[in-house]
Amino acid sequence: KNQVEQSPQSLIILEGKNCTLQCNYTVSPFSNLRWYKQDTGRGPVSLTIMTFSENTKSNGRYTATLDADTKQSSLHITASQLSDSASYICVVSLNSGGYQKVTFGTGTKLQVIP
């Protein structure tokens, strides 16, 4: 069973609307959590990284939150644009034998329509 679950699996929203993507994880001990954006036909690109002590972090119209107690993170996209159409992947890292072991989430496919 994957230790990083994302919801919803897919989402369609109108351009200009906001949306929130969820990530629940059971990975332990937690090191950090990163959100990636993957455009169709491209490799993932990092959007934000959050450590244990951080609750929220913004990158333009993207805002990530983290609740380390409940092991949940969310990615909020404000005023969506057509270019936001992509898959969003939550990645949780833990320290394992001196190196960072990463676990990828199942991803949320977002489609923004005009």
Added chain:
Amino acid sequence: DTAVSQTPKYLVTQMGNDKSIKCEQNLGHDTMYWYKQDSKKFLKIMFSYNNKELIINETVPNRFSPKSPDKAHLNLHINSLELGDSAVYFCASSQYGSTEAFFGQGTRLTVV
């Protein structure tokens, strides 16, 4: 300038063939990876090399053999290709200790 480049971008081959995918990074990173992304878009790590040495080897058939001639290159050779090997393979790199991986554009492998 492409930071992490993979070749070829598309690869169509018959079952039983042997093929290679090449990867090069010019970011000066010391760690490189191979990931497999299946039809459900789930990314799973296959191998990780740090300074040309294997540090992660997930449960992957031994038909898959990575080779790192230097820390800027990590190639993936696949023997006796099977239908189930069809997927997109991503190469990535990072600096050891960092969790931010920089990905290539992927190689879409189709086995027929």
